[in-house]
Amino acid sequence: MFPRALLWSRTDTAGAEHVTFDDRRGLTARGVQVANDPIPYACRYELYTDEGWATARLEASAEGAGWLRTVRMERAAGRWRVTTAEQGDLDAALRAAGRTAAAPLPGIEDPDSLADAYDVDLYASPLTNTLPLRRVGLVDVAITAAWVLLPSLAVVASEQTYTVLGDKRVRYASGTFRADLDLDEGLFVTNYPGLATLG
Secondary structure (H helix, E strand, O other), X not given: OOOXXXXXXEOOOOEEEEEEEEOOOOOEEEEXXXXXXXXXXXXXEEEEEOOOOOEEEEEEEEEEOOEEEEEEEEEEOOEEEXXXXXXXXXXXXXXXXXXXXXXXXXXXXXXXXXXXXXXXXXXXXXXXXXXXXXXXXXXXXXXXXXXXXXXXXXXXXXXXXXXXXXXXXXXXXXXXXEEEEEEOOOOOEEEEOOOEEXX
């Protein structure tokens, strides 16, 4: 049992994220994310950091009608190890929903491309925005994150910046995307415009 819990409601699609966690010595968290876009799916995950809030392990499973994917990511001695499994046919489910783009394979072909990543960023998860903020503090920072896409569970290296705008407010940017995030005392996101709100 974990001592704390948070619930975000999605504002971009029907969905939510619920997580129970302990953040007294790094982060240990167990959560579930549900969403209706691009197809209905649930993602269950367990996330562990070291005491300095660098990600040590992420285990995630994404499941929908007729398909199931899993990914396990472990970081040790500066290197990532990524293993995956797949059952059913995510592409068939996407086609049945009228989606034409094929889903990328789960995981990453070259884990060494994540060599500079200390943080994972689970797609559309406000929780994982907290990881670099707690790791380096509330300062302007540029990071490389291991971005885990949903529902495919493909993993890509993502260049991201956090710029402090004021007390408990930061601007997150990656490529051409930007969002001004509101934070609570623990640097957890309370409002992610266009994505989710806490409570």
